[in-house]
Amino acid sequence: MAEEHVEFRVITPKVQQALLAQQTRLRDRARLLISCPDRPGIVAAVSQFLYQQGANIVQSDQHSTDPSSGLFFMRIEFELPNLGAHWDELTGRFAEVARTFQMTWRFNRAHVPKRMAVFVSKEEHCLLELLWQWQSGDLYADLVMVVSNHPDAGATVAPLGIPFYHIPVTPETKKDAEAKQLALLASHKVDLVVLARYMQILSGDFVRQYPNRIINIHHSFLPAFIGRNPYARAYQRGVKLIGATAHYVTEDLDEGPIIEQDVQRVDHRDEVEDLKRIGRQIERTVLVRAVKWHLEDRILTYNNRTIVFR
Missing domain, CATH: 3.30.70.260 (ACT domain)
Incomplete structure (x- = not known):
């Protein structure tokens, strides 16, 4: 029998109240x-x-x-x-x-929250949006940890009582770093991994541990501009629309099943930094939508595609 009560970690009273209200409603x-x-x-x-x-x-x-x-x-x-x-x-x-x-x-x-881990690098805009939505109760999840290859985000999550793990990653230490990350995910019984602008490519061994349970935000309207520096390449190409794509991570870089996308119009006056600024807002909203739909069991996958019942 599924458990009747779910204990959340020690977090701020405001967040605890929002999550417990959701739990009661969904009992x-x-x-x-x-x-x-x-x-x-x-x-x-x-x-x-x-x-x-x-x-x-x-x-x-x-x-x-x-x-x-x-x-x-x-x-x-x-x-x-x-x-x-x-x-x-x-x-x-x-x-x-x-x-x-x-x-x-x-x-x-429905009342059993998925246990979620967020991976982030230096840019925190997607992490901040996830935290805001979570604190308000709009993302019903047990946010069990934030993992980063840089120490910067530690000060952001500490006031919320969220465990923060700084695991540096270099080409030489990548295998050991991923082993530490996987051990943390297993020990915390994580259901969903969210890559909130985590600027590292996960290995195939890592991805295979969480099929259709790793969501990435790519700062481009895929399949255009796959890989790094999409805003610079979009600027060079003179695009009139920029966008962002949330997708499940597979072993093929940026080619997993697409969950959500959005775009915004730009023009010749916009420089690369303008595209990045506009893109950050698209990224944060697109990622939150995808995560929310996953948490609410609204996504089914087949043939590298998704059915999303919004």
Whole structure:
């Protein structure tokens, strides 16, 4: 049975209050995510199952890549009084429905916050936006640590009671540094890693430990200007739109499934520094959206693409 109460780390009373209010509101709420071959009757079968268990569906979204031969994706959010007492029975009984439709599926208790770690380098604008949204209760997560290859962000997170780990990274120490990082993530049972302008390329060994659980913000509207210094290259190209892309990290640099993107118009008057200034605002909002959707179980992936039920 899923735990009925989740202990957050020692943090400021204001943050604690916001998170506990969310936890109480979500106590009897759960989410069901499904992917399977498309065929008639899926929605009816799932809805009927939940009705028979006494659940009330509060949100339902679905998408088919091709109704005749494609894949079907579904996200249902529902409430069931005294959910914890029914959890094992609920999930066990649904397995029979899932077998009938060849589903890949999972139930998640909404009140159980995902344990999140944020990686950052020197630029803190994305980290600051994540912290602000988290403190206000708009990002429902247990923020268990901030990790950086520079010491700068330590003073930012210390007043919030968030553990900060400074792990320098050089070409010679990269392997050992990643081993320390992975050990920290494992010891804190981290569910999601957010790269908030963490200016290091993670190794394939690292990425494979967290498939579709590492979100990066790239300061470019991918697939344009992959890699480093995209604003300088965008300026040289004379672009009229700049943007940012949040995506899941894969072993292929900046080519993982895209979660969210946004753009803003620029013109010939804007220098490289102007593009960077405008881009910072886009980056912080795009990253927060992607993280929020992941925390709320709104994302399904297939074929290096995402289905995002907003």
